[in-house]
Amino acid sequence: MEDQFEDLFDIEGVKKKFMFVNRKAPYGTIYALEVLEAVLISAAFEQHAAIVFVDDGVYQIKKGQDTKAINMKNFSPTFKIIEMEKEDADEDPDMDMVWRIIVEKESMEARGFTPDDFVIDVEVLSSAELGAFMEEQDVILSG
Amino acid sequence: MKFGIMVNEGPFTHQASDSAYHFAKAALDKGHQVLRIFFYYDGVNNANKLSQPQADDRNLIKLWGELGKEHNLDLVVCVAAALRRGIKEEILAEGFRISGLGQLIEAGVAADRLVVFGD
Amino acid sequence: MLHTVNKSPYERANLDSCLRLAQKGSAILLYEDGVYAAVKDADASAKIEGALKDLSVFVLGPDLAARGIEENRLINGVVVVDYGGFVDLVGEHGPTQTWL
Numbered sequence: 459m460e461d462q463f464e465d466l467f468d469i470e471g472v473k474k475k476f477m478f479v480n481r482k483a484p485y486g487t488i489y490a491l492e493v494l495e496a497v498l499i500s501a502a503f504e505q506h507a508a509i510v511f512v513d514d515g516v517y518q519i520k521k522g523q524d525t526k527a528i529n530m531k532n533f534s535p536t537f538k539i540i541e542m543e544k545e546d547a548d549e550d551p552d553m554d555m556v557w558r559i560i561v562e563k564e565s566m567e568a569r570g571f572t573p574d575d576f577v578i579d580v581e582v583l584s585s586a587e588l589g590a591f592m593e594e595q596d597v598i599l600s601g
Numbered sequence: 602m603k604f605g606i607m608v609n610e611g612p613f614t615h616q617a618s619d620s621a622y623h624f625a626k627a628a629l630d631k632g633h634q635v636l637r638i639f640f641y642y643d644g645v646n647n648a649n650k651l652s653q654p655q656a657d658d659r660n661l662i663k664l665w666g667e668l669g670k671e672h673n674l675d676l677v678v679c680v681a682a683a684l685r686r687g688i689k690e691e692i693l694a695e696g697f698r699i700s701g702l703g704q705l706i707e708a709g710v711a712a713d714r715l716v717v718f719g720d
Numbered sequence: 721m722l723h724t725v726n727k728s729p730y731e732r733a734n735l736d737s738c739l740r741l742a743q744k745g746s747a748i749l750l751y752e753d754g755v756y757a758a759v760k761d762a763d764a765s766a767k768i769e770g771a772l773k774d775l776s777v778f779v780l781g782p783d784l785a786a787r788g789i790e791e792n793r794l795i796n797g798v799v800v801v802d803y804g805g806f807v808d809l810v811g812e813h814g815p816t817q818t819w820l
Contacts, residue, residue: 466603466636466675469710476709479817481737489820492642495681499702503710513737564740589741593721597709598817600717601609601642602811609820616752620726623782627803633811714810717818720726 469503473554474596476500477508480515481600484533485525490518491533493601494540501543504555508595509540510588511580512562516569519561519576534577541578562588604628605712606638607705609719611646612661613654618647621718622664629672637675637708638665640697642719645683648676650694666696677704722813726752726820729764734819739767744774747813749806750798751780755787760795772797780806 478497482489500507511519518534525532544557561580566572573580583591592598606625610617625635640647647665654660669676676697678688683699690699709715723742727734735757738748748771750758757768758779768777772795781800784791791800801809810816 466634467707467711469707472710474710476706477815481820488642492682496641496702496705500706502703503706505706505710512741513733562741585740586743589743592741592817593743593746593814595815597712597715598717598815599607599705599709599715600818600820601719604807604810616726620752623803624806628807631804631807633807714816716810716816717820719818719820 473505475506475508475594477510477592477595477598479598479600480509480511480518481513483514483517484523485528485530489601490515491531493599494533494536496599496601497540498536498543501547501555504553506556508558508560508591510560510562512565512588516561516565516571516576519578519580520571521575521577537578560588560591602714603634603636603712605636605708605715607708607715607717607719608638608640608644608647609642609717611643612652613646614643615720617718617720618644618661618665619659621716622661622668624716624718625674626668629668635672635674636712637677637704638669639705639708640676640678641682641702641705643682643686644719645678645686645688648678648683648694648697649688649692651692662694666694669696679705722747722749722809722816724749724751724816724818725754725757726750726818728753729757729767735764735767738817738819739771741817742771742775747776747778747809749778749780749801749809751783751806755779755783755789758784758794758798759789760793765795768795768798778805778809 484490523534547555608621612618723738729735
């Protein structure tokens with residue numbers, strides 16, 4: 459069945475700017491975990507990606523998560539993999555893939571956090587800066 | 602124009618699948634192409650043929666399948682999300698297929714617009 | 721670009737987040753429970769009234785009708801569209817951010 463759609467998906471050499479908007483806290487719902495899976499897959503397609511944390515999404519990258527007592531998988535270490543993908547893309551001159559990891563300043567400050575609270579290095583952008591950057595994207599995925 | 606659509610909720614608890622369905626139908630009516638509809642998160646429940654809505658209610662599982670058949674749409678259920686929720690080939694409604702998350706990214710690359718419906 | 725909001729402004733802050741990031745000249749579509757934000761003379765009306773200075777605001781007619789919200793209750797300047805209009809908005813405006 460897949461073959462009949464193949465001509466619709468001639469994406470060889472096509473490069474798009476993807477933004478993944480994370481606005482939900484971890485564990486209370488599954489959204490944060492499944493969006494991470496999508497981010498990791500996009501690396502295989504060598505697409506540009508911005509991983510953005512807004513509103514309660516900033517709780518996803520809070521340091522010190524310990525889920526033992528609720529018997530759920532602690533997925534905050536997965537963000538390290540995203541950080542490594544970004545570093546690979548930054549360092550490899552043959553790889554045409556720009557990744558950015560961004561936290562919205564207003565959301566971070568509203569929750570009493572600073573960049574030191576996070577498990578990964580992030581760029582902090584104001585609402586206005588992030589809003590303008592959002593306009594430049596081709597595909598915005600939110601979960 | 603080429604559209605991709607992502608559906609993140611099942612057919613009952615949220616309106617998301619209804620909205621996505623009406624959007625897809627309207628896009629097709631206007632002569633646009635819908636490259637792929639990708640079902641993720643609880644959206645995979647839209648492909649459960651064991652579901653039996655009440656007789657006086659809309660049956661989105663059937664409606665998606667019929668729309669897919671009429672317009673030769675690619676209705677893709679995410680395998681990882683589906684396995685978690687017990688959606689397997691043997692209970693897959695007509696018109697859907699199970700595939701990887703790469704199909705979502707591929708749709709995003711190929712489509713002029715990708716629209717997300719969820720909660 | 722197009723921003724879409726499907727949550728009631730009385731239940732969640734999705735509309736506030738959308739308005740915080742939306743740039744001048746972009747469009748907002750209110751649909752599903754988001755349509756309640758378009759009602760005038762209500763506690764949340766000021767949000768959309770303020771947004772209309774810089775943004776165009778649309779509301780999905782079928783969701784208004786389903787919820788019994790008559791069009792004469794809408795804030796002045798909000799434009800009612802059907803699903804075809806929703807498709808047009810997506811087509812006309814670059815990327816769509818769905819504020820879930």
